[in-house]
Amino acid sequence: MIQKNTILIVVTGALAVAGLIWVVFSGTVPLERITRIFGGSDASRTTQEEALPEVVVTDGGRFESNVANLRGQLPQGWRIVERNAPPPLEGFDYVSMALAQEGGTCAIIGTTPSGRNLDAYKQISFAERLYKDDWQWDGSWFAPKSTYGDYEFAGDVRQYLPGEMRRSYNTRDAFVLFDVNGQSVADDCSKDLDTLLLSLEDHYQPIRLSPASHGRITVERERILYSPDGYDTHFEVLKLPTGTYAYGGSVAAIGNMLYAPWAEYSSASEQFLRSALLRLDLFAGTVGVVPGTEEVDSFISSVYPLDGDIYYLRGDAILARCLDGYGTCLANLYKTPATGGEQVLLVGSVYGRNIIGFSKDEQALYLSDSTGDAGCVSMRYGRYVNGKEERFETRSGCVEGEDYANAASLRDDIQRKIENSFTPACAAGVKDGSLYPTGITASCATSIRFAQPPLLIFESPRQNAKLSATLDNEIRWKFTEPDVLEIFPHENTYVMLDIISSYGDRTGSVGDGYTLDETMATWNIASYAKSGFYTLPANTPYMISASLQYQPIDFTCAPGHGKDCRPVYSEADQTLIEKAKMYRADSGWFYVSP
Structure with missing residues (x-):
């Protein structure tokens, strides 16, 4: 019996390696085989770990790592x-x-x-x-x-x-x-x-997801990867066509489908020949073009899900070159049904780098063409409203300067208007044949934009807030779902506040957890430093990541683990554990002032 924190290194001959790995996972794996490996019971999860060791080494010194890939x-x-x-x-x-x-x-x-x-x-x-x-x-x-x-x-x-x-x-x-x-x-x-x-x-082992799959999905270098819950190994769900590209660092999610821009590049002519929107069906293991979106001499820079449609920015092929520079890039704004159909041109010659969000109050889609380097930025924003684009005054500046503060103020104001319109997630959770947002941070290279709004949001600290190193700071959050107190038992459900560095690492926490009816925490950073928990250097960006954790009181221990208890929860408790993972939020990046 292999526990999840134990490494398994298989050292064997080359033929035996082929029998161990490639017979099990070669090509399209029969669904019943994957269902057995990833079945809902702990026993089937362990079988999967036995089938996919962390490292395989042949007698000739060749190795395959399923953790480092x-x-x-x-x-x-x-x-x-x-x-x-x-x-x-x-x-x-x-x-x-x-x-x-x-x-x-x-x-x-x-x-x-x-x-x-x-x-x-x-x-x-x-x-x-x-x-x-x-x-x-x-x-x-x-x-x-x-x-x-x-x-x-x-x-x-x-x-x-x-x-x-x-x-x-x-x-x-x-x-x-x-x-x-x-x-x-x-x-x-x-x-x-x-x-x-x-x-x-x-090195990636291919896998085909099933309704019994339980883990997380990430996007990495033209691949969709799957990691079973509790393990560090990664499977390849889809190998995307060369040219699948997300300039804004995101793909769109509607239901169980992911949508990403694609472009064909010719090395001979050094230009893009055509582009299209791809629809990625993770459970069927297929990649297809959204009907009506393929077009020659074009490039798509950003995609955004809204009300069952995909909004996207598309320009001529030269748009790709513009995006590599610091000048203003213009594109046309289109929308098309996620199921495919007519490509509708909404407005031409808009800011063309990124669709950043939708304001429900204004019924406006916000666009960005901002650039930055070496601590200096040029922020250009516009919005599509009432059938036309309205542009804001361009603001530029360098860090710690007054002009930079003015630019950041505009950015923060726009962020407040769009923060409830969608959920950006570094990973998609997989459970019961469905995808849901999880692992929300600001540090991943490619995020997944879910069409549904977040269920938990921060009110403070805001972006670029200055928190005191010695005085009390107020941390505030709220639930956007009014029935949360009725869904989860009050006595064993907590909001956890983790401190995250700009590199995505967990530095510590604020408090030990807060009940559902608490929406504010008082945080004295100096007291944590004095107690030896952590020190937050001045002028270094941090954020607070909030997550909801349901901790069942009653459980049994899975057999076969000796003195260690691997909890087994009731079906009702397991459902609440998974639902709690959907309640996540990140604060704005803040700095500690001496």
Whole structure:
């Protein structure tokens, strides 16, 4: 019996690997097989974990990681180890895979490319930049600030310092090389990391969702991924056509369908040839063009779901080039039924970068053509109302300047008008054959825009609020569903407030949970720092993520787990647990003032 927090590494021959993985998941998997693997019982969930180990290693040193979603070749003299086996490195809490040098003291961990990992380190030199096909690995050597704070950056010259580490990364992954005894890293180990990185390729096991699937959906690099609840492994639900693109960093969700823009690119002519809206049916495992939306010499920059229709911005193919710059980009605003039909031109030559939301009070669709770089922004907003576009005065400025504050004020005012119109989610929950918004944060590369409004919203702090480091701060939220007190038992349902950094990491919490009839918390940041819980540096962005948690009082323990109790809840309690996940909200980004 494999528990969810235990790694399973399978070391076997190449033919046996084919039998273990590819027979089970090759091509389109029979629905009854997936239903058995992902059935509603705990036993079937465990069967799935046995069928999909975290790592598979062949006798020739080839490996496949279902957590890092990479395959490659182990360098000579290295082996895969449990993810928690290497000594922990400060700042690197998440480990997707780990390698150890046989008979040596070097270790390699896979992790995320989050910059927050490096807060405790000083960059001391560059590492080798590596290229393979469309992969590029940039790298640097780092050492602890506490020891080497006065050291100067040495460019391409290594300094061979005790306690150093090498970090190489791309847009999705990062690998860190270090000596487990805190010594300088041997050159041979650094060359072995080069060998590993140059061997890596994407690796995803295909899956077909069923009504019994229970987990979460994310969008990553032209793939729709599925992770069963309680596990770190990822399946590929759909491999999207090359050119599936979301300039605004989002796809639209209506019911159980996702909608994303697509464009065909010609490398010979270096231009886009045609575009269309794609309809992604995750349960059928199909990708199709929304009828009536395919058009030559065109490009779609943004999509938005509203009242069963898809609104989108489309321009000539040159729109794609404009979006890569800082100038004003114009497009035409269209809508079409999500089921397909006539493509209706609503208005031409509107701001063309992003559809940002709908104001119910104004019956207006807000558009944006804002750009920014190096702490400076140019904010351009318009709205489609009464059959035409109305534009607001362009506001520009740099951080901490008065002009920037004026620009941010306009942005915040618009955000307040549209905040109840849709739910942006970094992940879609999957339960009982349906999709729902969950995991709402502002840190994911591609969000999923759900047509339904959020059930929980923040009233404070607002975007760019200044909170006191020493005085009491008021945190306020409210439910938009009036029946919430009747849906959930009052005595064991709580609103949890987590503090999230700009890198998406959880820093701590505000309080220990609040009851359903509470809508305000008093937060004294200094008292938490004094008690040793956390410290929030000044002038660093944070937000508060609120979630509803239903904690059943009565449960039984699943058999086969020894002294550990794996709770089994009644069907009614399990339904409330899942419904509570739909109540999530994020505050605006705030800063702490000394």
